[in-house]
Amino acid sequence: MIKASMSAVPDLIVSFLILAALLxxxxxxxxxxxxxxxxxxTGLAAYLAGIVAVTLLPGSAGLEPGQCDTGIPADVLTSASSLLNIALFAPGACLAVLLFRRPVTVAAAFGCLSGTVELIQSAGHLGRACSLTDVAANAIGAVLGSVVGAIWLYQRQQLPRRLARDLLWGVSLAAVTIVAGAEIFHSRIDSVDVVAMDDQRHNLAESAVEADEWMTTAAKGIYGDDLQVRGTATKKYGDRLKVTMETNRGTISGWWPEKSLESAWSSNTRGDEGSLSQAQVAAAADEFAHKWFPEDVAGSKQRSRAIGDGATRAYVVAYRRYAHGVLLPMRLDLTVTTAGRVIGFTARTVKDPELPSVTIDEAKARHLAQAETGLPTDSTLxxxxRIKGNWRPVWLVGSGKQDIAIDAATGERIGDEG
Structure with a gap:
């Protein structure tokens, strides 16, 4: 509350002088x-003018109108901002107690004033940040000021007026303020936990640094220690970060905190004029895959096929995993030259899902697809x-130009919306 005003001291002084004169x-x-x-x-009126000037002077807070910070920082009552807010309300409450000799009512009234100020800050387009921490600090200041005022009266043998009535009025005002304030905040104000947001930003920044270090290490391991990083892009997806790095040797991307590489492509994708056979290329790919994708390779089947021809041909070495004949979602494809150089890869690291038992065999799936389309079937897989959030075994049956998806556990056709 106060920090926004301290950055505009000249305007604060002018505003205070004008309000003080008016009040x-x-x-x-x-x-x-x-x-x-x-x-x-007169002193109390001038002090109230000061409170209004400090709390309602336009500023440049980060929250939007209609929002209020409900986060509770670790230094909720010991930070410089909280101590300033306590000091802001304490003298005014003390003056009011000396004037009205009703300490309980004064404390409740100043607490109500604090809540009203925060509501105005939230509802108005003042560029000020509503904060429940400020309300708590102001209320503590009001209570301390009222206690000091009451002690001063007691020492001067000026007892508070009608103590029972003061207690009744004060407690009633505090109760009404709390209930009404809570209802207004709940129905009209959007809660924003700035403390949690700051923690998230801090954690994200730390994670981004750690992810960048991990990706740099991986890139050097794949492209060589003389690699030069040209830029890194980090994008947040829920609790995960996708890191994409541009280097002088090529690009590489992966996921943090899983430390799971997703793809990489060398800037030099031309095949090498090597002498390795297809079996030797597959062995080189296997060594690379076991080093960088041990979880994906475990239990997988390897297949390779040539791309291109002649001395600069390369091979795509694919790894797939099956469970009871069902192709699982994990994917790993390496592109390797005849010199054993991996010029690129794409990976989809997914934990093997638990699937219901397959009850529809290939022949039954073909029959169901043909009955559905009236066309002969020419391929199956x-x-x-993932169907509506759940993993299912599915037959993809090709029927001419139309593919039919059939649940291999129930035999039901899966629509496009699945």
């Missing part, structure tokens, strides 16, 4: 006209697919 001068004149002591009343 204190009439208060003094009215007190004199009623033959009442005017210094204390049994794989795991």
């Amino acid at each position: 204190a001068a009439p208060t003094a004149l009215m007190a004199k006209a009623r033959q009442k002591p005017w210094p204390l009343r 049994l794989l795991a697919q």
Whole structure:
């Protein structure tokens, strides 16, 4: 609350002087006209002008209108901001107790004033940040000021007026303020936990640094120690970070905190004029895959196929895993030259899902697809697919230009919306 005003001291002083003149001068004149002591009343009026100037002076807080910070920082009552807010309300409450001699009512009234100020900050387009921490600090300041005022009265043998009535009024005002404030905050104000947001930003920044270090290590391991990093892009997906790194040797991307590589492509994708056979290329790919993708390779089947021809041909070495004949969602494809150089890879690291038993065999799946389309079937594939959030064994049956998806556990056709 106060920090936003301290950055605009000249405007604060001018605003205070104007408000003080508008409040204190009439208060003094009215007190004199009623033959009442005017210094204390005038001082309280000037102090209230100061509270208004400090709390409602336009600023540049980060929250939008209609929002309020409900986060509780670790230094909730010991931070400089909280101590300033306590000090802001304590003297005013003390002056009010000396004037009205009703400490309980004064404490409740100043607490109500604090809540009203925060609501105005939230609802108004003032660029000020509503904060429940400020309300708590102001309320503590009001109580401390009221206690000091009550002690001063006691020492001067000026007992509070009608203590029972003061207690009743004060407790009633505090109860009404709490209930009404809670209802307004709940129905009209959006809660924003700035403390949690700050913690998330801090954790994200730390994670981004750690992810960048991990990706740099992986890139050097794949492309060589003389690699030069040209740039890193980090994007947040829920609790995960996708890191993409550009280097002088190529690109590489992966996921943090899983430390799971997703893809990499060398800037030099031209095949090498090597002498390795297809079996030797597959062995080189296997060594690379076991080093960088041990979880994906475990239990997988390897297949390779040539791309291109001649001396610069390369091979795509694919790894797939099956469970009871069902192709699982894990994927790993390496592109390797005849010199054993991995020029690129794409990986999909997914934990093997638990699937219901397959009850529909290939022949039954073909029959169901043909009955559905009236066309002869020409291909089938049994794989795991996520259907409405659940993994299912699915037959993909090709029927001319139309593919039919059939649940291999129930025999039901899976629509496009699945």
